[in-house]
Amino acid sequence: MRSQAFVVSLKQIAFIPASLLAIGLSSTAAFAQVNKLYNPIPLPGSYEVSDTLSEKDIPTGQGGFARDYMVTLKKGDNLAVDLSSESFDSIVTLLAPDGTTVAENDDGPDGSSNSLLFTRITEPGTYIVRVRSFGETGVGGFKLKVTRLQPVK
Template sequence: MGIQKVAFIPAVLTIIVTSITSASAQQVKLYNPIPLTTGNQVSDSLSDKDIPTGQGGFARDYLVQLRKGDNLAIDLSSDSFDSIITLLSPNGSTVAENDDGPDGSSNSLLFTRITKTGTYIVRVRSFGETGGGTYKLRVTRLKPVK
């Protein structure tokens, strides 16, 4: 019997270690922001597979490399949901946010100047429980008028 117990314990430990490793690997894959290049328009879709906001809606994040002094326009439009656009700094704080654009629509448009070089997050989300659907996102570096 002593041999059976010794043979059984390592199998249980292997299962526990495998379970912990699998759980850790799944956690890493849960949050995976999409790399974004400034100047390009992205057509995408927001769904219940994205990040829950805790307010009934969902969010999707994009990574963008920005430099100190960059002047940005971030434009988010959707016919499917009331959009909100948020720019998060490398430390996670909110740099700028916009709910409704200046045209009175539920699309979002924000302008901001970057004060520190780094990797920022552009967060696309729906307002409240307005759900999801297709959208277009564009991050543009503005050039000064000469």
Template sequence: MKSQGFAASLPRLIIFPATLLAMSICTTAAFAQNKLYSPIPLTTTSSEFSDTLSDKDIPTGQGGYARDYSVKLTKGDNLAVDLSSDNFDSIITLLSPNGTTLAENDDGPDGTSNSLLFTRIAETGNYIIRVRSFGETGVGNFKLKVTKLQPIK
């Protein structure tokens, strides 16, 4: 009788630790995903700064890399985003709170490979400003200027 009781409890001993292991793996994977993607927050919508795009950033699948910045915008905001780099051909993209592309610019009006984007915000939320290099043009230093434009009165 004792051997049957031991055998009957054996599967529970195996299943319980396996369940804990599976929960541990899922939790670890979730934390790893959060660490892998965390856009850099912009605290003000009128800022100009320098940064560096590197091979440690988001691979685009086209040989280039991307770096994301999050910014809180309000319905009716008029936004200007200016991206310039002497190291790579830049592209600027604005992603809506649901992840769709709202606006994108490859080459600015000055004939250079710098990017300039103007748009009006249709809904309040957290947006992503994505800085990336065109194709395999690489990595390097860039300047990003994000400005919330004021309406003319």
């Protein structure tokens, strides 16, 4: 009788870890799937791109869409990020390697709906330049240029 109780207990113990293992594996697989879907585009060596924002890009939750570009920056870099579009009201955001917003601009200083931001990088790493449309203004072509500014001597 005692050996049967021991076998039953052993089966229950073995069953619980197997269940937890299955949950852990399915969570890991789901996480891997999500990571496959998010692939920021590396900015070319010229740090300039002409592209098109489309309905296949990242939905913003406000009716518009966003596209992300990766750029590796060094501590002390002074940047100008210029985003222009004839098709939509643009917003440009610079995100730090930890995902926090470094800087953001909606409308440029010329009164247009294009975006222009200036910032200084305080930590080295891979940053995200996010191009997005304001509200439901949508999709279309745009030009993005990231310029490393040189100090005046």
